[in-house]
Amino acid sequence: MSVAPEIESAVKPKILLLDDDPDVLNLYQEMLLSLSSMPEVHITTSGARAMSMLETEPFSVLVCDLKMPKMDGLQVISIVRRKYPQLRTVVLTGVADEQMRTRAYALGIDLYLEKPTNNAELSFLLECIESLLNKEAAGGFRGVQSKSLVDLIQLECLSGSSSMLKITNGRLEGRIYIQNGELIDAATQEVEGEEAFKRIVAWKTGNFEIVPTDAERERKIFTSYQGLLLDTAQAIDEAEAVEERAAASEDGEKLSDTQLLKKSSLGSIPGLEYALRIPEKSSKKTQAWGLQNAETLADWVRDTMSHFEKLGDKFHFGSVQQLEGKGMHRVIHIAIHGNDQFAIGMIGSPSRNDIDSTVQKVLEQWAS
């Protein structure tokens, strides 16, 4: 259904336009084809068809109406955000409703726009889409384009900037402070200084943003950023080598409780009864600490989360962010971190603060 010209199709961004009104689709297709990035614009009138198109070829941006028969816009978005997290999503709707806007943003869309009624609004819409396409072309992490964390630190230091890099890795948050090109401090959870810096840089995934620096920040790092980055890279390299050797051994994929305890110091977390990491890919083994029946619990976690994910999709509640069960003897908290699920058992009836603190510590131990 593409109407884009043949030339330079390999480098053209692709837009998928979803609306149940074919006239509206054709009109928007014409308009979007006029963008300076010369996108390919594919159109479809049904959510199901949109899902199959997304399965078969990569798109840069999905522009989606909300009110549609059968599968409506929120339903499409909630599936798309989970299956294609890198796809930019735009809601273009005639529904001027603040609650709808909130729900759509809660699902993680990039833009919520009302259908234009005049020339100025139309220009604004086209500019927004063009801007998203440009971001897509630049690649990289959402929030900061085409840069790794190490690249960013080096760039900020080399340019003599004063800034704070705020890094979020699931529930974990880290801050790296740079003053006049000097690395002066870092902080994550309860750790500060060099130790915090090393932990943050060791995170394998995350989102970054640069925000104005705290001018009064006390300096706690006195080693050069190059030295620290080298130390950290060496530590990561050695850790990966150990993991590779373990994976190569006969039972390497499943570390024993004792090995995990040594590796992650989970035993030092007060109130923690057990912890279980369930990788998204079923080919990878679960990792457990403090559990006799890890696979039974892992099956229960997978089933329960899957049931509630389906419930969330069915009623447009969005994706499950966490699940918690409180019993007489323990609290079980299920968190999603990156692509993995974590089940964390805590003894007794811990307070809200204690639960959050324990969960943070466990995720931090396993995040690197």
Place this chain on the structure above:
Amino acid sequence: MGLLNIFKGQTRGPAPLPTGSFTVDSTGELLTSTVSSSFSRESLKYIGHMVLQSFREAKRAEQPFAELNVQFSAVDLKARELRGGAIIFLSPRNKTGR
């Protein structure tokens, strides 16, 4: 650009998120509800069944609990097991996540 007014043709969106509480018996039958009727009784029963099933399966996995909190990106679901059923609270989350 009056022509573009055709884009404004559709003004109704998906149904609003449910707010309120309801109780179900041990078979999942709806007993009482303060949730708006725009959210169907069948939907509430479906949620009730799911919650009861979670309580049952948790016991089977030797992780019994009497209170369940599920945080969706747009809604908080809180449920408490009662003798012979459950009470379930549904509340939409605001933009800041609470």
